[in-house]
Amino acid sequence: MTATGPAVPRLHPKARLQHDGVRGRDVLLYPEGLVALNPTGAEIVALCDGVRSVADVVTTLERRYGSKGVEHDVTAFLDGLAAKGLVTYGS
């Protein structure tokens, strides 16, 4: 599955967002692994609250930064996590 506007991205229960103070970054932890996140990635993950749709996440980020055209980056990022089974899409 891939991210579409109305789909609601949800962090899989096995994954946990965690700050890594030693390396100064956020990471997504899951069984036997981790994904290091850049600040934008961490923001996107934090917005995946099971309520906001992909379109809502995009709108929130665009408002926050006063920029347009982040949709492609957001969907690509979420699809990458979905391919690892760390994000699921619902409605």
Place this chain on the structure above:
Amino acid sequence: MDPKPLWLLAELTYKCPLQCPYCSNPLDFAGPRFRRELSTAEWCRVFREAKALGVLQLGLSGGEPTLRADLEDLIREARGLGLYTSLITSAYRLTKERLAALRAAGLDHVQISIQGADAELSDAVAGTTSYRDKIAAYQYTRELGFPLTVNVVLHRRNLHQVEALIRLAESLGAERIELANTQFYGWALHNRDALMPTKDQLDDAWRVVQRERARLGTALEIVWVLPDYHEQYPKPCMGGWARAYMTVTPAGEVWPCHAAGRITTLTFDNVRDHPLDWIWEHSDAFTRFRGDAWMPEPCRSCPRKTHDFGGCRCQAFLVAGDAGLTDPVCSLSPHRHLIDAAVAAVESAAGVVEWTYRAAPASRALAPFRDGTGLAAKG
């Protein structure tokens, strides 16, 4: 940048009701070296020091970690620090109530071993009637909402069940199944002739894994740990010596991997004597083979050295007699013939070779073998 550890394996106790003949614990697990287990407060300090050092993933293992009555307290501390906690258990007599208590304490992930796809084989390999407890615990684990990994060690007597094991994990709703071909250390090395698979067995199992991966996609992650004796090049053991990983043994010794304690030419320090960051940065065991300055030929000039880090130091010690040599699994190693001979012996052997179960009396009897000379003495 100096490497910082990401992973800590906490071996909480070497007591275990199961007796698997490939156990990765030291042959002398029942001896005085491991007897005085760390207290709750000592483990909590280790976890705090580990987090401050950079650790993010914590494995709670053993032996059987659920034998520690303070497991809930340890998990609460670890989770409070933000560590991702995995319990690695046999699930022997593990109740739903205990699992619920571990969940409430903050446990993130459960890994339950199984020794075969049916009760008869699983119990025979474990040496303890435990299959029914495991199946029940898998179900409790899912009911409680834990992500679940099914752990299997593969060897000559269960490789034919790979498909049934994958189907079992699928039917249990597991996230992952780890199919780990036996790595020959500890008890597995002692029982190598009984456990070593044939090439045909491995080829058949690998075909099944590829087919099942295609069928299952992300529904079930199938991890296949390579049988390194049958490979041309060594595994990048632990992602390189002392680069990302540390093991703390039940009595507080700190090792760069869970087999390293058998290397008698290294000095191991203890969390009772030194803080973890000192051990990581300064102890003999962690600094001896970090980086590549220690490497002999053929590793030193080999382009693969940044990929496999010279392979496994324990294997070099146990098979070639010197931890500072190239992993003898490497086809470029002058000691590769020792690996080839072990593989060839299995191909020509007929019938079943008996194994020694992992148990305290056998451990005490085998203690003289613990320094690695046992292999040579066995011929």
